[in-house]
Amino acid sequence: MLSGFNTNFRHRGVLFHVQTEDSGRGNPHVITHLFHGGNIMASEKRDYSDLLEQGDLEASVRKLMESQHKAMLKRLSRGEHDATIEQRLGPDVFRADVSGQTDSASTTEEERPPMPPGREAEVAAASVAATGRAPTAAPAPGSLAEPTRLEPADEPSARSRLARVFGDRVVSEKPLDEVVLDYLVENARKRKRTTK
Structure with a gap:
């Protein structure tokens, strides 16, 4: 029995784990799983x-394991498992994790470097393309913006619905095999x- 392969792979903002293992001569098969949480x-x-009758069984099985592992990663990256993933985790699974990333990477106006002249329209267009939302206008310098109160959303976010599929909290950021x-x-x- 050969040791397996493990790969963490981020697809459309969601982290997946691909694991390939050999079951040995007694049960000669190679199995690859695509995990999420x-x-x-x-x-x-x-x-x-x-x-089993080949001279260099270990090399042949290793080659089979590598090709099967790579094939699963390629199918994931091409989106061939997206329908199954959305069926099991909800239709907004990919949007939830992508939008969650932008929240943690946001910066305030004071933190942003000054924009080169004439690039405002180009940057605004790129922002709309990336987020699907138009940028909000900042108040003019010297004017006071009216404070707004944010109300909590009535419906739980897609990220929290996704978290409930696996429990209320992340137990570990480690791959499953390391946890075990x-x-x-x-x-x-x-x-x-x-x-x-």
Whole structure:
């Protein structure tokens, strides 16, 4: 049995994890899973019993694993799994994470460097293209803008609905295999302490 491949891949602003593993000679197949938050979004399983009689089985299986892993990443990047992902996580899953990124990366007027002359229209057009929203006009220097009160939204945001699919909080930013390995190591240490 060969060790597997693990790749974290951001697609349309959402982080996914692709994992490929070999099941060994006793159960000769290679399986690749596409994960989001610990849930399997897609899988691919290939039998390689026809390769068992080859001289260099390990190299052949490794090549099969690599090609299957890359194929899953390519299908994800081409959007072939988008319909399944939207069906399981909601139609606004991609919009929710993309809009969440812009909030954390926003800057205030004081933090922005001065804009070169004549580039205002170009930058405004790029902003509309990127966000789908027209930029808001800043008050004229020296004038006071009327303060506005923001009311909380009645409907939960797409990001919070997405979070509820997996629980109310993020348990770990680590890939699933690292979380499992950490758990097993900690369990082994606890057992070792109690046996002394």
